[in-house]
Amino acid sequence: MxxxxxxxxxxxxxxxxxxxxxxxxxxxxxxxxxxxxxxxxxxxxxxxxxxxxxxxxxxxxxxxxxxxxxxxxxxxxxxxxxxxxxxxxxxxxxxxxxxxxxxxxxxxxxxxxxxxxxxxxxxxxxxxxxxxxxxxxxxxxxxxxxxxxxxxxxxxxxxxxxxxATDNLPATSSETLLDKLITALAGSLEHPFALDEFCAREACSERVLRQQFRAQTGMTINQYLRQIRVCHAQYLLQHSRLMIGEIAMQCGFEDSNYFSVVFTRETGMTPSQWRHLNHRND
Missing domain, CATH: 2.60.120.280 (Regulatory protein AraC)
Incomplete structure (x- = not known):
C-alpha cells in the first residue's frame, strides 16, 4: 500500500x-x-x-x-x-x-x-x-x-x-475470578453463556463480579461477550464461505435475524454488506 x-x-x-x-x-x-x-x-x-x-x-x-x-x-x-x-x-x-x-x-x-x-x-x-x-x-x-x-x-x-490461550486458562485455584470469567466468555463463542451458573460454580457474588469486570474493562459482561462474538463473525465473514445463518450459529446467535441486528448495531453495516466490502479469496 x-x-x-x-x-x-x-x-x-x-x-x-x-x-x-x-x-x-x-x-x-x-x-x-x-x-x-x-x-x-x-x-x-x-x-x-x-x-x-x-x-x-x-x-x-x-x-x-x-x-x-x-x-x-x-x-x-x-x-x-x-x-x-x-x-x-x-x-x-x-x-x-x-x-x-x-x-x-x-x-x-x-x-x-x-x-x-x-x-x-x-x-x-x-x-x-x-x-x-x-x-x-x-x-x-x-x-x-x-x-x-x-x-x-x-x-x-x-x-x-x-x-x-485466550479460551483455555490453566486449571489452578490461584487464578483470579476475572481471569476465569474472561476465559469462560472467550470459550463460549458458539453457545450461550450463563453468568449465574458461572457464579454458582465459583461461589461468588454476581453483583460484585459485574462491578469488578466493569471497573477493569470499562464494559459490562454482556457488552464484552457481544463484541467478541461480532469480532469472530467479522473474521468468518472475511475468511470463509459459510452462510450468514451458519456464521450466526458459530458465534452464539441462535436467531440469524437477531445476529444481523446486533452486527449492524456494532459495525454500522449488515453482515452481507460487511462481507461484500471485506471478503478475501484466500
Missing part, C-alpha cells in the same frame, strides 16, 4: 545500539493502521478497544497480550480508557545468548501465535520488570543497554510462564 504508515527505529530508540525500549500508552488513543521496522510486545492493563491485526479484529481488554512482528499491520479504534504498554525491540540488536525463538512466538520466522491472555499473577510480575526496563532504557551509562536486555529476557520468560 503506497500510503502505509511505517514507524521507524530512529524515532523510538535512543541509539543504533539500543535493542529494547518501552513505549507507554496512557491512554492508547485511536491509531491508524501501521507497520514498523522493529518488533513489539503489547500488554493491555485496563479499559477496552478494538485492535485490528493483519485485518483481523480483536476486542481487547485487561490481560490481553500480543506478539507483533515488524511486518504486521495493526491499528486501534473504538477505544475506551484503553491503557497499554508496547515493549519495542530490534531482534538483530539483541546480544545475549538466550533462546529467544522459544520464548517469543514469531521470532525470526518461528511459529507465530499473536494473541494470548496473561494471568493476573503474570501481570503483576510483568509490571515490576517493565518498570525497571523502562528506567534502564532511559539511562545513558555504558551498562544501560545490557541491563535493559537482561530485563527484557526476564520479561519474555515471565510472559511465557504466565500466558495462556
Amino acid at each position: 503506497a500510503n502505509q504508515l511505517v514507524l521507524h527505529k530512529a524515532d523510538f530508540f535512543a541509539s543504533d545500539a539500543q535493542a529494547v525500549a518501552v513505549a507507554d500508552r496512557y491512554p492508547q488513543n485511536v491509531f491508524a493502521e501501521h507497520t514498523h521496522d522493529f518488533c513489539e510486545l503489547v500488554l493491555v492493563w485496563r479499559g477496552n478497544g478494538l485492535h485490528v491485526l493483519n485485518e483481523r479484529p480483536y476486542r481487547i481488554t485487561r490481560g490481553d497480550l500480543f506478539y507483533i512482528r515488524a511486518e504486521d499491520k495493526h491499528s486501534y479504534t473504538s477505544v475506551n480508557d484503553l491503557v497499554l504498554q508496547n515493549i519495542i525491540y530490534c531482534p538483530e540488536r539483541l546480544k545475549l545468548n538466550l533462546q529467544w525463538e522459544e520464548a517469543i512466538p514469531g521470532f525470526n520466522g518461528t511459529q507465530w501465535q499473536p494473541h494470548w491472555r496473561l494471568t493476573s499473577a503474570g501481570m503483576t510480575q510483568a509490571r515490576q520488570v517493565i518498570s525497571q526496563l523502562e528506567h534502564e532504557s532511559q539511562q545513558r551509562c555504558p551498562l544501560a543497554n545490557g541491563m535493559a536486555e537482561l530485563l527484557f529476557g526476564q520479561l519474555v520468560m515471565i510472559l511465557k510462564r504466565h500466558r495462556y
